[in-house]
Amino acid sequence: MKIALITPARPGTRTGNRHTALRWAAFLRAAGHRVSISTEWNGEPADAMLALHARRSHASIKEFPGPVVLALTGTDIYQDIHRSPEARRSIDLARELIVLQAKAAEEVPGRRVHVVVQSSSTRLRHKPVRKFRVCVIGHLRAVKDPLLTLKALKHVKRDLEVIQLGELLEPDFKPKTSDPRYRWLGSVPHGRALKWLASSHAMVISSRMEGGANVVCEALRIGVPVLASRIPGNVGLLGGRYAGYFPVGDERALARLLERESSFYDKLKRQVAPLRAKVAPQSEARALLATFSSLSRSSRGPRRA
Numbered sequence: 001m002k003i004a005l006i007t008p009a010r011p012g013t014r015t016g017n018r019h020t021a022l023r024w025a026a027f028l029r030a031a032g033h034r035v036s037i038s039t040e041w042n043g044e045p046a047d048a049m050l051a052l053h054a055r056r057s058h059a060s061i062k063e064f065p066g067p068v069v070l071a072l073t074g075t076d077i078y079q080d081i082h083r084s085p086e087a088r089r090s091i092d093l094a095r096e097l098i099v100l101q102a103k104a105a106e107e108v109p110g111r112r113v114h115v116v117v118q119s120s121s122t123r124l125r126h127k128p129v130r131k132f133r134v135c136v137i138g139h140l141r142a143v144k145d146p147l148l149t150l151k152a153l154k155h156v157k158r159d160l161e162v163i164q165l166g167e168l169l170e171p172d173f174k175p176k177t178s179d180p181r182y183r184w185l186g187s188v189p190h191g192r193a194l195k196w197l198a199s200s201h202a203m204v205i206s207s208r209m210e211g212g213a214n215v216v217c218e219a220l221r222i223g224v225p226v227l228a229s230r231i232p233g234n235v236g237l238l239g240g241r242y243a244g245y246f247p248v249g250d251e252r253a254l255a256r257l258l259e260r261e262s263s264f265y266d267k268l269k270r271q272v273a274p275l276r277a278k279v280a281p282q283s284e285a286r287a288l289l290a291t292f293s294s295l296s297r298s299s300r301g302p303r304r305a
Contacts, residue, residue, distance in 0.1 A: 001292070002034045004046040004064070008056040010039055017052050017073065019190070019214055020118060024050065027285040028292070048295060054090035055080040061090045067295055070094035071116070074211030074233055075143070077107045096295050098288075100212025101236030114291040117237070118217045119284035124198040126223035126269070132160040134258065135200035135224075137193055137215045138207070139166040140173040145229070148206040148251055153179055155255035163200065165193050198222050201265055205234060208248055212237055217279040225268030227257050238275070244268045 005028075007021040025035040028050075041049065041060035049068045051057040054076040061068050070090055072081070077099065080087035091097065097113045099105055105113045140146040149162055160181055167187035168174055175184045188196075197203060197218060202225045205216055210233030217237065219226050228234040230245040238244070243264070246253040257264075277283065 001047045001296075002045070003028055003036075003292075004041055004044065004049045004060075005035050005037045006039070006041055006049060006051040006057045006060045007037065008039055008053050020071075021052060023119070023281075023284070024288055027281075027288050030285070031289050033292070048292070051090070051094075054087040055084045058086040058090045061093050067095040068093060069096045069098060069291055069295060071098040071100070072104065072108070072211065073100075074207075074209050074213075077104045077211050078209045078232070081107065096291055098291060101233060103232040103236035104211060106232075114287065114294070116284060116287040116291065117278055118212060118214050119279045119281045120194075120214075120218040120221035121281045122194050122198075122218065122221055124194055124222050126198055128201045129199050132158065133200045134160060134162045134227075135197050135203045136162065136164040136206070137166060137197060137203065138205070138213075139169045139187075140175075141169040142173070143207060143209050145206040145208050145249060146173050147175060148249065148254060149204045150175055150177055150179075150182055151251040152255040152258060153177075153182060155252055156258050158259055160258065163196055165196060194218060194222070197224055200224060202227055202244075202268070204254065205229065206249075206254070207231065207233070210234060220272050220275045220279045223269065223272060223276065225265050225272060227254065238272075242268075242271055244271075 005021055005025055007017050021037055025037055028035045041064050048066055049064045051061050051068060052071045053073050054070060076087055097108060097111055098116050099113050100116060100118055102115050136149050138144045138146060162182045164184045165188050203219045204227045205213060206229050210231060212233055216226060225244060227244050228238060229248045231248060246257055
């Protein structure tokens with residue numbers, strides 16, 4: 001099958017969507033499919049389209065004459081499909097829908113969805129440095145609430161270090177502090193970011209919205225405890241009984257977690273260990289390929305106006 005893979009993330013960018021597109025293309029090619037990746041459909045014939053992002057890929061989805069598999073991102077699920085006619089129309093036009101964690105399926109009632117949990121192929125394992133280190137990974141923009149860990153430091157007395165990685169995408173979120181415990185290293189290559197992650201005692205993900213973050217899957221694969229905002233995108237990956245949540249935007253609650261004793265982090269490490277298999281590449285590949293097997297079996301065409 002020839003597949004046109006559409007992602008709004010441009011070549012060379014270090015966004016989660018770009019990583020997902022490249023990984024999925026590799027899985028599909030390994031299964032014998034021919035895959036082209038572009039930011040929009042250019043009219044080149046293909047047997048099917050795999051589109052990431054309902055709203056931003058809408059023009060390509062609308063024009064493509066064949067069956068569409070649509071992967072719904074975090075902004076799709078928790079924002080755009082509730083307010084954007086283009087996003088809702090993309091869902092109507094898609095024959096198959098993909099979400100990145102199980103709770104996201106609750107946002108598209110009445111439609112069959114395929115859960116494809118993202119994976120990491122890293123062979124790194126959790127080996128924290130001696131000094132308590134916390135890693136924050138993600139581009140600095142509002143939806144990530146990227147300065148929450150820095151704000152939490154004002155309420156933390158313990159000696160620790162916070163390493164923040166990510167490109168400044170919105171000027172309002174440029175870190176400003178004289179606290180020697182904090183370092184912002186900007187955008188770094190993916191492999192280097194994973195090494196920082198593996199050497200940390202914990203990773204903070206403070207996002208206000210996520211579809212199923214790549215970086216959480218990478219932390220699970222390495223075995224790093226996660227301190228996570230309690231949002232559906234995180235709960236869908238970590239589980240409802242996970243002990244490392246804090247309320248969205250609550251810097252004092254995060255500070256209390258940062259000051260917890262080592263036994264608490266040992267508990268989190270035990271909780272993430274069983275999740276490692278869920279984020280294995282073979283698990284993601286199997287789920288993705290099952291979606292295209294379902295597409296081949298289905299005789300129902302995409303809905304058109």
